Structure formats: structure tokens, C-alpha cells
Amino acid sequence: MRLCGKKYILADMQASSSKGLSAEARLKRLREHLNFSQRDLAKEFKVAPGAIAFWESGARSISGPALKLLELYEDEFDLFTETETEADEFYKLPVGRSARVLNVSIGLSKAAIEVLKLMFLKAIVSEPNISKLKKRAYRKMALGLVERLVRAKGLGIKVFHILGFLDFTLPSEMQEVVRSYQTMVVPMPQKKLAEVFHQEFGKPPKLLFSAWTAKPLAAASIGQVHLAKLATGESVAVKVQYPKIADAVRADLQNIELVQKWTSFLFPQQDRAQIILELKERFLEECDYKIERRNQDHFGKIYQDREEILIPKTYPEHSTSRVLVTEFMHGQSFDEFCKTATRDERDRAGQTMWKFAVESILKHGLFNADPHPGNYLFQGGKVVFLDFGCVKRGLFSHLSINQITPKKSKPGKAR
Secondary structure: OEEEOOEEEOHHHHHHHOOOOOHHHHHHHHHHHHOOOHHHHHHHHOOOOOHHHHHHHOOOOOOHHHHHHHHHHHHHOOHHHOOOHHHHHHOOOOOOHHHHHHHHHHHHHHHHHHHHHHHHHHHHOOHHHHHHHHHHHHHHHHHHHHHHHHHHOOHHHHHHHHHHOOOOOOOHHHHHHHHOHHHOOOOOOHHHHHHHHHHHHOOOHHHHOOEEOOOOOEEOOOEEEEEEEOOOOOEEEEEEEOOOHHHHHHHHHHHHHHHHHHHOOOOOOOOHHHHHHHHHHHHHHHOOHHHHHHHHHHHHHHOOOOOOEEOOOEOHHHOOOOEEEEEOOOOEOHHHHHHHOOHHHHHHHHHHHHHHHHHHHHOOOEEEOOOOHHHEEEEOOEEEEOOOOOEEEOOOOOOOHHHHOOOOOOOOOOO
């Protein structure tokens, strides 16, 4: 696109950007994609009500500023390459209960096949080679499960990810695969991302922020995080929830309830219904970013005077139930910190994490129920705490602080 006098030369843009579509056809395509009337689009473009009708009919040429805005929207909704392939592939997201069970069953079946193969090979392979076969089998088992869980997102990948950081739960080969699952999660296509913003704010992210990084910093079980900058200059982390993920989580929880009912007769002494109810409440709350923002603000207020505890502030005016905007903080990941930190830094960070967890529970009645290593960043001995979506409140509310604070032993008396 070139500037000539005070008018834009549009031919190059029309030929290259729209794959042969005229500007009028591109405008109509955008309007239909947004499900807008001509009056709605005129309001969005801040032009006279009849302008869209004139432009789509070809009676008048589209103005330079309007064409620039059209290009911006096309970029946000990925309409330059509107084949739907990427978006369709991403949103083969199983949402129904049966579809999610089938998805996990396929992964479990692949794992079972690897177990059977390993059992067979043990009978015919010499002992020195068994160790290599085990490592290969464990890795394939983990890959088969993670690939299915990554496709489904939701609770399965969240639980599996936590297991990957518990040394006693999985073989090291499986842990390695599970810990790297975030590199396997397919992020939302730009079109899907822009649709979320349009539903929540009525405009794409490039019109909400002065700078926007299209490639996500991280993509996880319920949403993905982007780096952006506010008009006032602050760098922020923008967490965007996957469309339909709340429905997927509800389906997972319903399936868990069903399993609990089927197996209750095997363990009649266990009251697991209360556990299921607790899980249901916490995980559904995690799908509401307004609740997460309030949790994060609460923790931030409690620990605002503690230099070693860093909690990013939130921006309520830029946040909704599906988009959460918080202060962007730098820091090393858990693995990076463990590899490069000094002994003193590791000790101080460990003490900080311990004090945060214990004080939150015993002193403030708050339990952050998602404390896996991916939710921490490290700045020397200081720790940045992230993700407050899954928080239990009201712990020990029936006790006074004196009842839950250990008492000092009196001199001369053993306790």
C-alpha cells in the first residue's frame, strides 16, 4: 500500500492481501463473518450509516482509513487465509461427555498396547536390553496419553501435568514428556482469539492494546497467555480462555461423578461425594476469570508488604469472565531456577513458598489449590506467584488464630 497525495493506492493491497477479492467483497465477507448488519458495521467503523451499503455495492470507493481498518480486522480474524482448516482442527475439541470419555480411552488404549508389547518382549529379550525397552515404552505411553489430553484440554491435562511434577508417581521418562506438554498444546488460531475479544469487548485485541503479541507466551489446559501493552505504557499478561472450555470441564466433572456412583458400592465407608462436590465447585470457579481476579487481588493485598512475595496486580477495567489482564512480571521458570540458582537463593525461595502456603491456610483461611511449579517465577530469592483460579476459602473459619498457632513450650516442661 502506498500513499499518493492524500489518497491511498489500493490496487496492490487488493491484489496481494485478499487473494483476488475486491475491497467490496472483502468488506461484505467481514460483515457476514461478524454476523453484523450494515448499520452495525457502520457503527463499528465509525462512519455514516449508509456508507457500508454504498461501499459494498461499489457505488463508492472505500476510503483509505476504512480500508486500513478492514485490513486490521482481516488480520485479527485470519480472513486472508480463510480456509477454516486451522480453526476446525483446533476446535475438534470434544465437549460432550461421551466424546471426552472416548478421547481419553483412545490414549489409554495406546498405553495398554505398549504395556502388552513390553510384557511380550520381556520374555524374549535379554536382561541388559530390558531397561532400554522400558524407557522407550514409558515414553510412548506418555506421548499417547498426552496427545489425547492436549487435544481435549480441560481437567485431564491439568491433573496429568501435576502428576508429572510428583517424583513418586510416574517413571522419569513419562515425567519428562508430561512436563514438556505445554510445547505440545495447540494455541487458538488468531480468528478464534479475535472472536473471544469481540464477544467480550466488541473489538479485536489490537484496538484494545497499544501493542499486542500474537504468539502466546504459554498455552495450557483452560486458556493461553499473551504479552501486551496498555495505552498507559504498562506491560501486561493477557490470559484468554478457550471457547467452549467451560462446557468441556463440566462434561469432565459429570463423568467423574458417574464413576464415583459406579464405584461407591466397592468402598461404602468412603464419603467421596463431598470430595467430588468440592472439585466441581473449585474447577468451575477456575473457568470464571472474574473470580480469579478477585482471588489474586485478595492475596496481593495480604502480602503487599512482603518483599519476597510478588503477586502481579490485576486490571479490572480490562478484564472479563473470559479475559484476565494482569501485570507482566519477569522471572526464571522452576527448572531454570533449579539449574542456575545458588544454594542460598534456593533455600530462600523454598522458605518463601513454604511460608506463603502455610500462612495462607492457617492465618488467612485460604488455600491456593493449584500449586504446581508452572505457577511460580523466580527472581533470586524472591518468588512471583501466579494463577489464583482454584482457591478454597474459609478454612479454619470456626477456629481462632490462637487455636491454630503453635504455642511455645514453657521452660523446663517437655511437650
